[in-house]
Amino acid sequence: xxxxxxxxxxxxxxxxxxxxxxxxxxxxxxxxxxxxxxxxxxxxxxxxxxxxxxxxxxxxxxxxxxxxxxxxxxxxxxxxxxxxxxxxxxxxxxxxxxxxxxxxxxxxxxxxxxxxxxxxxxxxxxxxxxxxxxxxxxxxxxxxxxxxxxxxxxxxxxxxxxxxxxxxxxxxxxxxxxxxxxxxxxxxxxxxxxxxxxxxxxxxxxxxxxxxxxxxxxxxxxxxxxxxxxxxxxxxxxxxxxxxxxxxxxxxxxxxxxxxxxxxxxxxxxxxxx
Amino acid sequence: xxxxxxxxxxxxxxxxxxxxxxxxxxxxxxxxxxxxxxxxxxxxxxxxxxxxxxxxxxxxxxxxxxxxxxxxxxxxxxxxxxxxxxxxxxxxxxxxxxxxxxxxxxxxxxxxxxxxxxxxxxxxxxxxxxxxxxxxxxxxxxxxxxxxxxxxxxxxxxxxxxxxxxxxxxxxxxxxxxxxxxxxxxxxxxxxxxxxxxxxxxxxxxxxxxxxxxxxxxxxxxxxxxxxxxxxxxxxxxxxxxxxxxxxxxxxxxxxxxxxxxxxxxxxxxxxxx
Numbered sequence: 001x002x003x004x005x006x007x008x009x010x011x012x013x014x015x016x017x018x019x020x021x022x023x024x025x026x027x028x029x030x031x032x033x034x035x036x037x038x039x040x041x042x043x044x045x046x047x048x049x050x051x052x053x054x055x056x057x058x059x060x061x062x063x064x065x066x067x068x069x070x071x072x073x074x075x076x077x078x079x080x081x082x083x084x085x086x087x088x089x090x091x092x093x094x095x096x097x098x099x100x101x102x103x104x105x106x107x108x109x110x111x112x113x114x115x116x117x118x119x120x121x122x123x124x125x126x127x128x129x130x131x132x133x134x135x136x137x138x139x140x141x142x143x144x145x146x147x148x149x150x151x152x153x154x155x156x157x158x159x160x161x162x163x164x165x166x167x168x169x170x171x172x173x174x175x176x177x178x179x180x181x182x183x184x185x186x187x188x189x190x191x192x193x194x195x196x197x198x199x200x201x202x203x204x205x206x207x208x209x210x211x212x213x214x215x216x217x218x219x220x221x222x223x224x225x226x227x228x229x230x231x232x233x234x235x236x237x238x239x240x241x242x243x244x245x246x247x248x249x250x251x252x253x254x255x256x257x258x259x260x261x262x263x264x265x266x267x268x269x270x271x272x273x274x
Numbered sequence: 275x276x277x278x279x280x281x282x283x284x285x286x287x288x289x290x291x292x293x294x295x296x297x298x299x300x301x302x303x304x305x306x307x308x309x310x311x312x313x314x315x316x317x318x319x320x321x322x323x324x325x326x327x328x329x330x331x332x333x334x335x336x337x338x339x340x341x342x343x344x345x346x347x348x349x350x351x352x353x354x355x356x357x358x359x360x361x362x363x364x365x366x367x368x369x370x371x372x373x374x375x376x377x378x379x380x381x382x383x384x385x386x387x388x389x390x391x392x393x394x395x396x397x398x399x400x401x402x403x404x405x406x407x408x409x410x411x412x413x414x415x416x417x418x419x420x421x422x423x424x425x426x427x428x429x430x431x432x433x434x435x436x437x438x439x440x441x442x443x444x445x446x447x448x449x450x451x452x453x454x455x456x457x458x459x460x461x462x463x464x465x466x467x468x469x470x471x472x473x474x475x476x477x478x479x480x481x482x483x484x485x486x487x488x489x490x491x492x493x494x495x496x497x498x499x500x501x502x503x504x505x506x507x508x509x510x511x512x513x514x515x516x517x518x519x520x521x522x523x524x525x526x527x528x529x530x531x532x533x534x535x536x537x538x539x540x541x542x543x544x545x546x547x548x
Contacts, residue, residue: 048463104482189322192539204539205517208378243479248529255522262533263540265466265478 050187050223050267052100054274055240058228063145065235068112077198080214084198087126090215093134094121095222096190096260099240100271106240107260110141110232117239117253119219131186134220142238143182144231182228187221190263193256202256219256219263226272324461324497324541326374328548329514332502337419339509342386351472354488358472361400364489367408368395369496370464370534373514374545380514381534384415384506391513391527393493405460408494416512417456418505456502461495464537467530476530493530493537500546 070076083090096119097108109117120141124133193202195215206213232238241253243261250258344350354364370393371382383391394415398407467476469489480487506512515527517535524532 102482105479189540191536203518204521204536205379207518208376208516242482244477244481247478259533259536262465262478262536266463266537 048266048268049270050098050221051270051272052098052105053224053226053272055099055101055106056274057226058099058224058230060238061144061229061231062234063231064233066141066233067235073200077200081198084214089213090195091124091130092122092215092217093124093130093137094119094217094219095134095138095184095186096219096264097138097184097222097224098269099224100269101240101242103271104242104244105264105269106242107246107257109239109241109257111237111239112235117241117257119257130218130220134186134222135184138184138222139182142230142232144229182230183225184228185223185225187223189218189220190260191219191256193217193219204259217256219260221264221267322540322542323544324372324495325500325544325546326372326379327498327500327546329373329375329380330548331500332373332498332504334512335418335503335505336508337505338507340415340507341509347474351474355472358488363487364469365398365404366396366489366491367398367404367411368393368491368493369408369412369458369460370493370538371412371458371496371498372543373498374543375514375516377545378516378518379538379543380516381520381531383513383515383531385511385513386509391515391531393531404492404494408460408496409458412458412496413456416504416506418503456504457499458502459497459499461497463492463494464534465493465530467491467493478533491530493534495538495541 070079080090099106099108108120110120111117120138121134122137122140124130128136191204193204193216194206194210194213195202195217196207196210196213198214202215202217230238243264246253246258247261248258252258344353357364373380373382382394384394385391394412395408396411396414398404402410465478467478467490468480468484468487469476469491470481470484470487472488476489476491504512517538520527520532521535522532526532
């Protein structure tokens with residue numbers, strides 16, 4: 001396990017468009033029964049088999065910083081309390097996005113500063129649907145902005161790549177809005193965590209004596225298509241972290257992220273190679 | 275969390291047959307679409323909602339001891355090696371049987387001696403179906419034996435209870451064989467663990483450099499009906515252990531059992547009261 005890098009800081013992979021890729025793309029789209037437009041496949045997908053593509057399938061760029069709303073844990077808990085008074089229990093959703101390297105699943109995590117890692121996601125608006133809310137949050141964290149878009153050769157190449165697919169296969173409809181170019185399918189809920197009090201500690205059950213939990217956080221598997229363009233806020237780093245690095249590593253990743261390997265263990269990963 | 279006992283050693287609960295119980299029984303059977311004979315509902319059941327009945331719904335007796343095949347960990351690993359040479363990778367299945375107390379899910383564990391706890395289950399025969407194999411193992415560990423059955427007033431009361439149901443509701447067919455009186459439905463696979471080498475350590479993924487894992491262990495949720503009769507081998511204790519006792523308690527329960535709360539967190543428990 002030590003012979004290759006344990007975490008991959010996402011770089012600028014190349015974008016080969018080979019006949020194999022086009023064939024596999026067709027198979028993938030056929031399997032997922034999708035002639036869907038980007039971001040339109042909003043239904044939840046449930047399957048025990050998860051197609052996992054290599055990191056090099058994806059294109060990465062940057063966008064304007066997404067600053068954290070709070071500068072300290074105390075501030076965050078205080079804001080949580082204020083919001084609870086206004087809106088009741090906080091509900092949040094996070095996405096588990098998977099890629100593969102060396103035939104092993106890796107999870108995409110956003111790193112803030114040098115140590116803290118988090119899953120992409122965030123708080124739902126009151127009454128918002130979980131699936132729609134998670135798509136909104138993933139788009140806000142990882143999709144290119146439609147407004148104020150800077151010229152970006154990676155995005156250009158990605159769109160060109162997709163347009164070639166359209167031309168050859170007529171699988172996708174390009175609607176001209178790059179912000180909608182994330183073709184994610186929200187899959188199974190794999191875990192639910194509860195925050196009983198305005199404290200950092202969360203549990204994978206609502207403790208029996210707690211009648212008014214302060215937060216309910218749901219983790220969803222997100223099925224990526226074979227090609228995606230991710231725009232990462234400049235103040236964050238996107239990491240691809242292998243399951244074996246997360247497992248039994250509560251010190252580094254906390255209780256929620258470090259037990260994702262156990263929650264994903266029931267899935268069969270269909271490792272698709274470039 | 276401290277105000278009530280954290281683990282319940284299963285005793286001899288009473289068996290009330292109230293109109294409420296009969297009505298609920300009918301609802302339960304209707305919901306699970308079951309006019310099935312005991313142990314005949316062999317299909318796998320998948321649902322995000324799990325009905326959880328109080329411990330007092332169930333009847334417990336004893337049966338002849340089920341001795342462990344090995345007297346030490348070294349013996350066990352040596353036997354595993356011998357079996358691997360003959361039959362290839364060991365596949366084992368274990369069942370997560372849930373009850374509720376104080377509105378909190380509890381898992382049934384078998385305790386050997388004073389410290390070691392395990393889930394009911396065991397090794398599949400070569401080529402055996404997982405669901406059938408788990409039923410066989412649960413029957414061997416927890417069902418009354420049809421042969422050499424000693425007079426047992428608890429079992430007698432349980433059968434009487436069920437016969438009254440039959441008489442009044444004609445929901446079940448009593449086929450006269452007490453060993454088939456466990457009405458379990460095998461549910462979702464919630465975790466898969468891999469043993470890369472002939473060692474005690476297991477992982478919730480097959481490590482990428484391992485091409486020939488030595489064991490694959492699958493954990494399944496088992497849906498209990500509202501009434502069951504469990505016959506516990508005399509050398510074992512059946513414990514109902516709450517999720518909050520298992521959580522973050524790897525020292526006491528090991529990595530497999532202590533992360534069951536995280537794996538079950540995505541389910542909604544429908545707590546049904548006596």
